Amino acid sequence: MAQDQIKALTGMNDVLPGQSQVWRYLEGQVKAVLDGFGYQEIRMPIVEQTNLFKRSIGEVTDIVEKEMYTFNDRSDRSLTLRPEGTASCVRACDEHQLIANNKRQRLWYMGPMFRYERPQKGRYRQFHQIGVETFGMASADIDAELIIMTHQLWQRLNIREKVTLELNTLGSSEARANFKAALVDYLSERKDQLDEDSQRRLSTNPLRILDSKNAQTQALLNDAPNFQDYIDEESAEHFSHLRALLDAVGVEYVINPRLVRGLDYYGKTVFEWVTNELGAQGTVCAGGRYDGLVEQMGGKATPAVGFAMGIERLILMLEAMDAVPEHVLSYVDVYLVSELEVADKAMVLAAKLREQMPNLRLQMHMGGGKMKKQMKQANESSARFAFILGENEIANGQVSIKDLRDNAEQISLSQDEAANWLTEQLTA
């Protein structure tokens, strides 16, 4: 290997052939579920004005303070590679009047996000999310729909048993502010008993202290102010409505009063799907309600709920659980080999088959070579069948077919019958 070889940047990964098959499988399953619920795709730019993220995510969050890929372009404007999708989505919806006058929208997007963090398992500097955002719907039924939708996805992906839904409500901004003040009062008096990180969070993001992994801090929190005493009535009703809907549909959840979420814009419902299959990065999908964000960003007050899931994390899960179906790795149905003398006839047969079967995945051997070599290529191609053309077959208008998976007897068919026979085999 060359020493001065240029390599991919830290935390930015190539998705190689084979891996990409799994990505396409996952994306396909997600799209199928989204289609089933009538959600529409929206595609936003990957780069935005830096201020968009500062305004939406919150100036004092870690994302904005130290994790953004921010640079000046040639016109000296400050631009940022998006660290998440919600801000861009809200911007696009407002800019194009998609949510004017509380018009309802159910939207999704998929693509790369960028955060300058130290990579570790399930966390990369360029990572990929599938995000879902809904606008114009204030009642808890849409919160429930989103959760039910993800629940259905886990079932489709066969990972349902290994993910747990954690649920909480953050209440109204007033309730949250009151609670935050009380919490800060309580903890400030006991500051010396807090772990170092939590002491810092006391001034930056006190609610996050609830999330602390430090045992002593958690013990201290047992006697701290309880959010139940601060929650506003409307949020409490919203939450119980959501719970009733999930109960009715049979989606199980765990109430986690200490689930807070890092971004400033969340209020009322927050949820996370977590797993212990992935080491430290156990959150596979997370979201919540952000009724205040659209207005905060200069639009009209518009209720909104959404979530995002991490594609890399889901793929790690699929692999950890061995939940990738066999057929996903196959990318060829038929591998066509031929003797050099009839290679042009093979081209003609391939063209004919492709015309008759638009969905057929047919790969042709190129460059001739010995039959042994061609068959070896066929075997490695993931094809189920090798189609063999030699002078004998051409003389009889036939094609020989070998099943590469089981050791069935090789057969010969008339070339005209091949398409029908294949259709039968591949749909069986």
Place this chain on the structure above:
RNA sequence: GUGGCCGUAGCUCAGUCGGUAGAGCGCAGGAUUGUGAUUCCUGUGGUCGAGGGUUCGAUCCCCUUCGGCCACCCCA
């Protein structure tokens, strides 16, 4: 940003108490001029992550640096 572990062939790893390296798998060819996945034979494989220091001599010891993995912080 902080901490721990690790960098030897395409991959997984061994090794040299300091004398410029080896296995398995893979890959290529052949046994088998119309047949893969099994078997057998042959071949291909490396500036031992990079730079510097000590030394007659460094892949090995020391320093620096880069990269990877995992964890903290934080998040999908």
